[in-house]
Amino acid sequence: MLAVFLSLSLPAISLASRDEEPETTMQQMQLLQHQLALERAEERRLKEAQPLHWIHFPKTGSSFVNTITHLPGTCPSLANHALNEDTVGGGACWLSRWLEQCQGVCNVDKYSCPQPCHVHYPVSNYSAQRGHLVGMFRDPDQRILSGYHDDANNFAAYTEDNFNQDFGGKCKGEVLEKVPKKPLLEFAETWKGGMTYQLVMEHPITLTVNPSRPKVTLRDALEAARRVREGFAFVGLTEQWDLSICLFHKMFGGPCHAFEFENTRPSYAGKSADQDYDTAQLQGWHDDIDEVVYAAASEVFRRNLILFNVSKETCEEFCSH
16 A cells, blocks of 8 residues: 555655746746846946945045945956055045045046045035935034044144145144144034035035135025935935945945945044934034935935835845845
8 A cells, every 4th residue: 555655646746846846947037037127227227326426524434435436347446445544544634645546546437536635525516416426414413523523633623724724745633633622612613504515515615624614504405405305316324324335235236345334434442423422512502504404315315225125134134145
């Protein structure tokens, strides 16, 4: 009886296995087709956004330059080498120093290198740059507190006089290292609306970190917020750094590198971007101008997280490949 049972059941099992093989193969083919479709969408999205124009607001993350420059074909000679103070040199001014080499290293059709001496250069021609802008945004009060406590750059020691001095190529922060900081609330007023300024003041005479730069208004902030919603190909949040880097790669492709998730310029040793400063230091003062811009950036960011299925769980899987 056992022999009869086996003779009847084994062919059935074998037949079932053969029936499952085409289904498994079909699923694999569908998965591959889906993956190829996603890759084509990433390539198309990136091609439409290039050349990328990075608007770098002070204290929102210099490390983001690594994510941009390591996109495939953007700056090929960099390979998998990270850009930071150790690899570039120049102390707190390493980014400015590297930008001096940028045009000779990077493909200008893919990335529009900022001017070396103007790391925090504003939108220069919105109508031409619309759809090509990328940037990281940060809670305005946290950004200002980070700027105040940045001892390497010592932004809080900048005055109208020393800002325009010629330091013979030396980094301002290095020269002004021992100069006392101005009071926090006085500094906060000079940095108020800084993100708005960079977004709407095209071809400005003064840079955003210049303590004597012109003030901006709520009306300017509303226009800046509109540009964030309509003109940026990518919006990230400094406070959500890991998710932002993952989102960038989900949108534009390219592999995730470990060094993209590192803070190359903490305000002080041990400080990370996901650690908030105590806003009680501001004694109730608040940047209500850049608050409008940050709200728009947060809105775009949250929407794209949903659109591209980005979460802590999906990013761990996506960036582990």
